[in-house]
Amino acid sequence: MPEPAPVSVSATLAADEAMARRRRAGEQVLPMTSGEIGLPVHPALRERLAAAVDENAYGPVPGGEALRAASAGYWERRGLGTDPALVVAGPGSKPLLFALLLAIGGDVVVPVPSWVSYAAQARLAGARPIAVPTLPGQGGVPDPERLREAVTAARAAGQHPRSVVVTVPDNPTGTIASPETVRHLAAAARRLDLVIVSDEIYRDLVYDPSASVESPARHAPERTVVTTGLTKNLALGGWRTGVARLPEGDLGRALYDRLVSIASQIWSSPTAPVQTAAAYAFGEPPEIIEHIAASRRLHETVARAVADRFTAAGATLAPVRATSYLYPSFEALRGHLARTHGILDGDGLARFLTERHGLGVLPASAFGESRQVLRIRAATSRLYGDTEERRWAALTAPDPLELPWIRAAVDRVGTVLASLADTASLSSSAQS
Amino acid sequence: MPEPAPVSVSATLAADEAMARRRRAGEQVLPMTSGEIGLPVHPALRERLAAAVDENAYGPVPGGEALRAASAGYWERRGLGTDPALVVAGPGSKPLLFALLLAIGGDVVVPVPSWVSYAAQARLAGARPIAVPTLPGQGGVPDPERLREAVTAARAAGQHPRSVVVTVPDNPTGTIASPETVRHLAAAARRLDLVIVSDEIYRDLVYDPSASVESPARHAPERTVVTTGLTKNLALGGWRTGVARLPEGDLGRALYDRLVSIASQIWSSPTAPVQTAAAYAFGEPPEIIEHIAASRRLHETVARAVADRFTAAGATLAPVRATSYLYPSFEALRGHLARTHGILDGDGLARFLTERHGLGVLPASAFGESRQVLRIRAATSRLYGDTEERRWAALTAPDPLELPWIRAAVDRVGTVLASLADTASLSSSAQS
Structure with missing residues (x-):
């Protein structure tokens, strides 16, 4: 006799919906929770x-x-x-x-x-x-x-x-x-x-x-x-x-x-x-191959730019070679995060970024790790714009990072991470 | 530890695909296996x-x-x-x-x-x-x-x-x-x-x-x-x-x-x-309500006409009041079916109708009954025509039974059932 199925709602889909609710409520959020690809249908x-x-x-x-x-x-x-x-x-x-x-x-x-x-x-x-x-x-x-x-x-x-x-x-x-x-x-x-x-x-x-x-x-x-x-x-x-x-x-x-x-x-x-x-x-067919190639280039550019912000804040991650996912570790900042923000584990880190700063990310525990693991997953595939027009522009831009809405999103990630790590001086010197 | 899931392919879908293969191979078949509704999209x-x-x-x-x-x-x-x-x-x-x-x-x-x-x-x-x-x-x-x-x-x-x-x-x-x-x-x-x-x-x-x-x-x-x-x-x-x-x-x-x-x-x-x-x-909206009403009238007309053929052949069934399903019992013909056709149970009856006569039906055992139960399920919702044009004509006809392809399908059911029951004389006297 089966007990009722032991299951909780998909962490990615649940977090996505929570971000969508906050956005509808007028909050400024960066949805980096799910791997949904924010690009138009060919x-x-x-x-x-x-x-x-x-x-x-x-x-x-x-x-x-x-x-x-x-x-x-x-x-x-x-x-x-x-x-x-x-x-x-x-x-x-x-x-x-x-x-x-x-x-x-x-x-x-x-x-x-x-x-x-x-x-x-x-x-x-x-x-x-x-x-x-x-x-x-x-x-x-x-x-x-x-x-x-x-x-x-x-x-x-x-x-x-x-x-x-x-x-x-x-x-x-x-x-x-x-x-x-x-x-x-x-x-x-x-x-x-x-x-x-x-x-x-x-x-x-x-x-x-x-x-x-x-x-x-x-x-x-x-x-x-x-x-x-x-x-x-x-x-x-x-x-x-x-x-x-x-x-x-x-x-x-x-x-x-x-x-x-x-x-x-x-x-x-x-x-x-x-x-x-x-x-x-x-x-x-050729137009589909080219469309996927353009998507891939966009993912690479934005994922690497966001990865750089994580690295600049003191997080570490294996070089990202595919997808639009980053899985940075904040282990090097463990003492600092505990002292300054009361962040003790991956769940706390994800909560801090998501609830305090509207930077929607998932904790390592969502991926089967111990909640002690001080990692989060950030997906960059929803940063390309909220409208069809912006998404097409992102796909076709020679440098998507020059598009103001993508630049703003990446910068916002950098700002939030800098405040998390108290690397404001480091961050501003990098910009000079 | 779960054993591999105990399951067989859906009887309706499997039978439907078998009928489609026979049809592609050039056989004349009447697909009455599944409850798929053969009508166009509004x-x-x-x-x-x-x-x-x-x-x-x-x-x-x-x-x-x-x-x-x-x-x-x-x-x-x-x-x-x-x-x-x-x-x-x-x-x-x-x-x-x-x-x-x-x-x-x-x-x-x-x-x-x-x-x-x-x-x-x-x-x-x-x-x-x-x-x-x-x-x-x-x-x-x-x-x-x-x-x-x-x-x-x-x-x-x-x-x-x-x-x-x-x-x-x-x-x-x-x-x-x-x-x-x-x-x-x-x-x-x-x-x-x-x-x-x-x-x-x-x-x-x-x-x-x-x-x-x-x-x-x-x-x-x-x-x-x-x-x-x-x-x-x-x-x-x-x-x-x-x-x-x-x-x-x-x-x-x-x-x-x-x-x-x-x-x-x-x-x-x-x-x-x-x-x-x-x-x-x-x-x-009104056009959808009317479309469903037209479908319902068509189902009723054709299901009742086919039910009459089953009854004429000596089968019995509760009056059909909804859907396009018939679930006739051939219990009254048990001795005759065994003697004349070697049909001993519901599975044998379905096999005889489907394989010998191209009249695709499912045995009672597919619905959880004992295979001894001398019943089959016949779905009439695929008899409305093979083309969009015919299906629309069926939906809008004052009397769908006067459309030659529906008439032919219903008559074919009658002929097959008459041969099954040896009611040829009864059948021809009914037509005179």
């Missing part, structure tokens, strides 16, 4: 959706042929040959991830830190999340050595870990695990007989186009499920569209069947008109 | 969706204010005063029902027969479905007397039933439980301390506008959750939109919080552009 996708409004049939549970074939092409162009018959589309990669955990069964290894919903979904699926830390600069991939220890210990204690979640590139750290780390993770997962669930929704938001982004599907193809969606690269969170790529072979075929069964009972099929637009996007 | 809704394609933000987890307020108004016009703050919108009523079972916890009483997904969702949520038969002609509502017995027995056996699902009007029987039965059910649920989950997605498809359709929310307002959507009344299955109305009071507020938390972790928010169109629809 006109080609608007047109495809508008042209598909007649589509009102359910269609196949795993999505229509066009979307599945386009998704397969998307992965093939990234070195992952894909059978469209092993692609499952859903209303976002989030429900796909949840359904995958149900389909695999058993307990779930999640990296720490990691996205707020992996552990929550595991609990909803009746599993116990097993937390395994990542290595510095290797966000999203549990340290393979500690993975072995944790799984061995969990099995000895009667738990049944059957899967490990990885995020490449990573949320919340904005780092990309090295090919070597991914290879070791894949080898460990094989030895431990774990399914790898590889969340690659940030794959198109790697700043350096020549950077190698390794999927575990290259090294453990028989046991890796890859998920992605259009929420991040094309700012389509509100459209709710995601896809999963199941592995070839017996395991993959069995998982596919189970995933489709679960999808049929939970959500029936992905929204039909959105599928049509999503198929176009996954086909990656 | 132009006003097409326009609203097309005008909303810029909406790409997640928005609030329970849906935007416009949709929640419009849904509250929809219920108020049906005698259920509703606080918009207790409305949760989701990507279909199916995911809302699943999330509700997770939110309530415990085991779940489901009527027999009932929609294919209630029991499957209960199992996915880690619960055991407790089957309670309905009374003749009172489809969708477990017999209150047997509910008491079953819950008492289940509790004595260590199970923890916490909710009961009802469907008013009913799928698969097309009947409407009487106000008296609903009142008794509500009283029993209160005595047994069960939450009532009332699936009222067919509420707008009651043929007689003066018929009383009683929601358990009238009799046990403190413990009844009502769900509905636009899949049936407006043929928008592929748009994936549904809403839930939580009860006022402590239980309702707690359930609301849990439901929103679960939604935030499984699907984030309902598709934003669709919400805008759905809000318009739930506002029930």
